[in-house]
Amino acid sequence: MLSWNKIWSYCGFLLCCILINPVGAARFDKSINQYVKKTWNNESGLPQNTITSIAQTPDGYLWLGSLEGLLRFDGVNFTPFNTRTIENFGHNMVASLFVDNKGTLWIATSGGGVTRMEAGVFKNYSTNEGLPSNQVSQIFQDNQGTIWIGTDGGGLVKYQSGKFISDEFTKANGESIKSIIENKQGLWIASERGLFHKPLDRTPVFLIYFLIIHHC
Numbered sequence: 775m776l777s778w779n780k781i782w783s784y785c786g787f788l789l790c791c792i793l794i795n796p797v798g799a800a801r802f803d804k805s806i807n808q809y810v811k812k813t814w815n816n817e818s819g820l821p822q823n824t825i826t827s828i829a830q831t832p833d834g835y836l837w838l839g840s841l842e843g844l845l846r847f848d849g850v851n852f853t854p855f856n857t858r859t860i861e862n863f864g865h866n867m868v869a870s871l872f873v874d875n876k877g878t879l880w881i882a883t884s885g886g887g888v889t890r891m892e893a894g895v896f897k898n899y900s901t902n903e904g905l906p907s908n909q910v911s912q913i914f915q916d917n918q919g920t921i922w923i924g925t926d927g928g929g930l931v932k933y934q935s936g937k938f939i940s941d942e943f944t945k946a947n948g949e950s951i952k953s954i955i956e957n958k959q960g961l962w963i964a965s966e967r968g969l970f971h972k973p974l975d976r977t978p979v980f981l982i983y984f985l986i987i988h989h990c
Contacts, residue, residue, distance in 0.1 A: 814852075821845060821854050829871035831879055839868030844881060855896070857886075864889045864898040864908075872913035874921065882910035888923060904938035905931060906945050914954035916961060924951025930963060930970075944970065 814820040827839035838845040843856025843866045856866045864886025872880045881889040887900035887908045900908050907928030914922045921933040929944030930951055944951070944965070953964040963970040 819852055821852055826868055827871040829873050829879065831873055832877040837871055837879060839871050839881065841868075842866050844868055844871075855891075860896050862889065862896045862898045864900060869911050870913060872915070874915045875919060880913040880921070882913050882923070884909055884911075884926070888913065899938070906940050912951055912954050914956070914961075916956050922954055922961065924954055924963070926950045930954075 815823050822840040822842040822845070824841045825838050826841070829837045831837065836847040836849075838847060838852075843854055843859075843863070846853040846855065855863060857863050864881070865883035867884040867886075869882045869884045871882070874880065876892075879891040881891065883889060885908055887898060887903075887905050888910050889896055889898045891897075899905060905923070905925065905928070907925040909926035909928070910923060911926050912924035914924075916922065923931040923933060923938070925931060927948050927950055928940070929947065929949040930941040932939045932941070944963075947967070949970075950966045951963055952966065955962050959971070959973065961972040963972070
């Protein structure tokens with residue numbers, strides 16, 4: 775068993791090491807002004823100032839969603855992708871972006887459904903392919919690899935094996951999906967009417983939680 779003298783000696787040695795080489799602590803001493811900052815806008819090459827979302831694909835490119843289409847950023851230049859430059863681009867108003875576990879970029883649009891970019895090839899999906907609404911707000915992939923699509927007014931949609939499957943409950947109620955996440959308990963879906971929960975390993979039965987506001 776160690777004596778108290780040895781224990782205090784070890785503690786003193788560790789304290790000296792920390793005081794002599796405070797590298798770890800230095801990282802937390804930086805103020806925001808010590809970091810390099812740069813802003814891009816119309817004057818510095820950004821085609822559209824309103825950016826709605828951002829994502830990064832495995833090749834390192836940053837992708838920006840805007841009100842005038844999609845932008846690819848390589849650190850220096852912005853390359854636009856929109857209905858004028860891409861035949862299968864659904865709509866120029868991009869609501870959100872998502873990169874799945876295969877590196878495919880999904881583009882949710884406000885009016886043109888979903889556009890998917892895989893290996894540089896764009897493909898658009900709309901109500902013609904089974905979406906309940908062309909107003910798409912969110913895209914998410916769960917741990918099993920299933921793509922979930924939140925629409926504005928058409929509820930939640932599952933994309934699996936090349937098919938769109940609507941959740942009938944959220945579709946019938948005209949839910950507008952705002953956000954989707956997953957934890958150990960399953961999917962959690964935020965909408966304009968409240969919070970939905972889809973438990974794991976069950977059929978799509980949703981519990982709904984309403985925010986009740988009491989007026990004085």
